[in-house]
Amino acid sequence: MGLFNAFAGNLQQVSNDQLMQQYGPFLFSGEQITNGYQLIRDAVVFTNMRIIFIDKQGATGAKARYKTIHLDSIVDVEVETAGAIADDSEINITYLKDVYQRKTGAETLGEVTFEFPRKFDIAPVYRYLGELAMANRQRINAK
Template identity: 45%
Template sequence: MGLFDGLIGNASEVSITKLQEELKELLISGETIENAYKVIRDTFIFTNKRLILIDKQGVTGKKTEYHSIPYKNIVHFSVETAGTFDLDAELKIWVSGSAVPIQKNFNKATNIYQVQSVLAGYVL
């Protein structure tokens, strides 16, 4: 169901060890990846310092945008669990200075409570 989840835009968990090596030039000294989720080509990363959104662009995906959000700039957030017929869970994050939340969908296999707990641990 991983391919199907990716096609409909749901995220799934990815290997932290692999990402830590891939992003070593982007991470600052002492920064480690805590959790990471992937939606097709894009990645949603929680580090011990910030939230990083990686947006692969173009046909080949070689052009990449790295969007860093310090946890102190997150105003509030919400989670919505998956239901019986609704197959995805949602995470919405409101960032200071923006009226529109950042929204990510997660597949039913992803523990949305764990995602919320990681974010709450840094924001609260």
């Protein structure tokens, strides 16, 4: 079932030990992995500072591209829960692409969507990201 979900575009949770072994050298000082998910070769790693997207490239996957969304830039989160039969769950994150998070009226937003298998309990991930987005909005709008 895990391989089928991976081919269907769904992320599967991976142990923090395995993630640390593979991606630990790319963590910043003081950064810790909180959880992560694998999609065949690619991965998404959540840390206490950011979300890291690992895009393995080439036939062997030895080459990889690392993209980051800093947790303090997340401003909105949407969730779509799985249906009764074959639907998957999705979380859509909206984040500020601007380095300086000021009220300029010209913010640049980015979006990313994660798909999870139907049986995955998406509620804790949604609550975590949603609370983070609310705190970020309050912080940004208080300036």
